[in-house]
Amino acid sequence: MDILRVQDLQNLINLEQHFFISIYMPTFSSGVDIRQNPVKFKQLLRKAESKLYDFEMRKEEVETFLKLATNLVGETKFWQNQSEGLAIFIYADGMKYFRLPFKFKESVTVSNKIYVKPLLPLFTGNGQFNILALSKNEVRLFRCTRQNIIEIELEDAPDNMYDMQVDDDAKTNLLIRTSNTVGPNQLVYNKVTQGQGNEIDYERKELTRYFRAIDKSLLNMEYDENIPLVLAGVEYLIPIYREKSNYPYIVEDFIRGNPEILSPEELHQKAWEIVEPIFTKDQKQAQKKYSQYCGQDNxxxxxxxxxxxxxxxxxxxxxxxxxxxxxxxxxxxxxxxxxxxxxxxxxxxxxxxxxxxxxxxxxxxxxxxxxxxxxxxxxxxxxxxxx
Missing domain, CATH: 3.30.1330.30 (Ribosomal protein L30/S12)
Known part of the structure; x- marks a missing residue:
């Protein structure tokens, strides 16, 4: 899946071209149905071609204009890696596409402006939110809307906490022995309690490095975007991540328990219960303000x-x-x-x-x-x- 930011929309709007083709289509992300993706896209390109002829473009001009998009039809790997919907924008100088967790209604538009209206629900009250599922053994990031959830890759992030270990033999967990003259029982007591303390300190140190690496990757992906983030994990891990994270939009509540045993659909359901009041709250506050200002006739x-x-x-x-x-x-x-x-x-x-x-x-x-x-x-x- 691709990340779509408000700035991306603005950049598209600001492009100055004589013609733009905006194509929206639902796509299949798994199963034998993915073979339908390039077939459907080819059909939509034919519609775009027909519209260009309506603008009295010559055949050679049309073929040149659509060359990048036509080449995309044969990119098998591309069509095998789709989300719920695909938005493609074709213009004389190039082409941009976004694979998104949103099932678009099929459409082809030719104009002097990019047609972005179908993208707006991704940035509104039922818009986008993220789920970060944390455990020592794995980390998963999901981009969601009210209707959809799709897993996306955390680039340059560790796969698990153990990827962050500097020294696998580290001796850090060795029990500290202290000599004393009290007797054998006291020696055993010191071995256990001090050893446990070292283990806890070592684990927290490794968790800190692990979480900072995850947070760095997340910030690189979501730079300057106010997308809510719902954390999922066992309770003692969550405050450690919050303490080390610089991501500014972490939701206060979180999904409790081991996320490894939860399916994406289960995570999505639990996360929406958390974020829905946030989206609803903003809308209700805006409606209240409007009514207030209208009543004051200001x-x-x-x-x-x-x-x-x-x-x-x-x-x-x-x-x-x-x-x-x-x-x-x-x-x-x-x-x-x-x-x-x-x-x-x-x-x-x-x-x-x-x-x-x-x-x-x-x-x-x-x-x-x-x-x-x-x-x-x-x-x-x-x-x-x-x-």
Whole structure:
């Protein structure tokens, strides 16, 4: 699976090209069904090809434009290593793809902008969270959404605590003998108690090195991302990891017990019980603020897309609610701070609902893509402002 960050979305949005092809498709990650992945992708490429011809591109231009994607059809290893969904973006200068724990509805879009709206649920109230399953014998990292869980590789992390041992013969666990004149019983007592103390100190030292290596790998993968992390492990390991970790978004509660005996599905169920109140809390607090500001009739709430777009561009939006099933086409002029609406999609315009989301996320705001009934005022879009 690939990691998708808000910055990745912003980078895609900022690409300036004449044509983009955005392809979304559900994929199979195991079993004989994985053979369907390249077949389905090839069918979607044919649709993209047809759309390019509609823009009066010549056959040679179309073949050149789709060359990287066409070559991908034959990459057997790629298709054997999929998650729940695949997002592929093709443009004249290259191609980017993300294998994600999210089952996309199949679609092909050709426009002058990357179509990222199907990705927005990954960054909203039912968005992404991680599970880190810790034990001495193994470490597993899972990326999750409300619906899905997929294991991802912790690059450059040790497989287990014993990988971190510097000296396998280490003598560190040798019992310390102390001579005394009291008698044999006292000598035995010193051997046992001091030996146990050394063993505990040695184990904690090895755990510290082990956990720091895991944390370093996690931070490298999740740099500057506020994705909640749920820990899973026996109770005495968790505070040690918390103490040594620099990851800033570790959830307070954790999954108790040996994670080695829990399936990914069991871990996912237990973790969602922990993180659901967190996601719900943010949404409820935002709804409460909106109602409060609306009741006060102040200037800290908006429910008009024409005003929301400039506010989002200027970083004013703290929370944004929207009906993700609705598209509003048009253009935003940064120079004049004005929004132009168009009745339908055409080359040169963009989905302003999607654009408001990207602007909000890229400036540190929160987005809640929900049913229209859950948007404040039962409008298509609503926002709580910072100022």
């Amino acid at each position: 200037e800290l709430y908006l429910n008009n897309l024409e005003k929301i777009i400039p506010a989002a561009f200027n970083g004013q939006i703290e929370s944004l609610f929207l009906d993700n099933s609705i598209s509003k086409w048009g253009k935003f002029d940064h120079a004049t701070n004005k929004v132009q609406f168009h009745k339908e999609e055409k080359n040169g315009n963009e989905d302003l609902m999607e654009y408001a989301c990207i602007l909000t996320l890229s400036r540190g705001g929160k987005v809640f893509a929900v049913d229209k009934s859950k948007v404040p005022d039962e409008n298509h879009i609503a926002a709580v402002l910072r100022y």
